[in-house]
Amino acid sequence: MTTTSSASGSTPPAGRSRPFFWEEAADDWRSAYEEGRRPEFSEYVARSLRALREGVGREAGTVPAMRSVHRVSLRDDGADRLPDRYVAEHCTLTLFGLHQHTASEPVHRPGVGLGTACLLLRRSEALTEAAVERRLIAAATAQDLHELVQHLQRLVPLLQQAGVGLDYTRLFREMTAWHGPDRDRVLRAWGLQYTDPGTPAPAEGQADEETDGHERAPYWVTFEPGSPDAGAELAALRSGTGREPGTVASMWPFHRTRMASEWRNKGSLTRDLAAEHTALTLFARHQQTHDRRMHVTANSPGTAVGLLARKAATDSEGKAATAALERRFGHLLTSADADELAMHLRSFTPLLNRAGVGLDYDLLRTALRTWDDPRRPHAVDRFRQRWDRDFHTTVTASS
Incomplete structure (x- = not known):
């Protein structure tokens, strides 16, 4: 049997007179x-x-x-x-x-x-x-x-x-x-330990583009629509909708979040994990029934909703439908925190699915984990401005 180094661990904690x-x-x-x-x-x-x-x-x-x-x-x-x-x-x-x-x-x-x-x-x-x-x-x-x-x-x-x-x-x-009540933390610890990619976690406040490039590609990037397991994988991810991040065992094989070992062992719920969980569940609902990947690089929520509005403008309701989408998109832009942002994104997902409009899930994950991060107070304003500009540029673009 292979020996691994470890501390003795036999000193009983306070309140226990004898080791187990x-x-x-x-x-x-x-x-x-x-x-x-x-x-x-x-x-x-x-x-x-x-x-x-x-x-x-x-x-x-x-x-x-x-x-x-x-x-x-x-x-x-x-x-x-x-x-x-x-x-x-x-x-x-x-x-x-x-x-x-x-x-x-x-x-x-x-x-x-x-x-x-x-x-x-x-x-x-x-x-x-x-x-x-x-x-x-x-x-x-x-x-x-x-x-x-x-x-x-x-x-x-x-x-x-x-x-x-x-x-x-x-x-x-x-x-x-x-x-x-601590069962969720136990489950999250098991899942995080099992999905440990073996790479250092980013330093606190480190931007995505500053990481070392060894992170495994997220699931939405590697997803193959025609694979035999695609349907079962998407169903496993959809089962996590509305549930606490990291506690859904069927989702564990699809997590790529990096985290310091001590946080993994504690079953910590971090912004990165919560953002990835939400992005995975949104992607699964978005991707179902489509034979091409719905992760489309550079399609921000502003671009995606703008494409919906352009499609709506050609329907019988015309301007009324476009105005309704713009109002809903305005509510998304004014989300107070990541949870509210996720709620509005979930309401758009069925519309994007039916219209076959893709979304950049790398961008979405970054937005979800930085939207109300006090360490990055200006990030939300940049997202709002960019997405609002993308929306109006797409709506007014010639077909």
């Missing part, structure tokens, strides 16, 4: 190695690992041999229901037991989240990219903790075979949060 068992097991092995002895687990750890495997598929608190390895205490308060933390620890222990089984080195690796582990599994080529994504997405869309554990029970042996470890302390916390 998986932390103790890693320290047990490491102590033997550092003392020059044959690196192996002690009899206590080996015996406890056997007890953990006995608990696979069994209800928390019903396996006597596991009681000594629990660190979450049970209070004798007469409650019928076990605490969520105790159940989460039971699940984490059994997964750790499966993962550590037959592995010669510790599989608890501080700092390696589930998304990162799946990324390493994909890079190991032990499974195809599609197979890894299916397993990660299945885990992320689990309806409850029991279903999540079932998916992870099938995943961790694959991690073990590929020599990929996992931060079990982090996994325990994520399982504890699975039914609470």
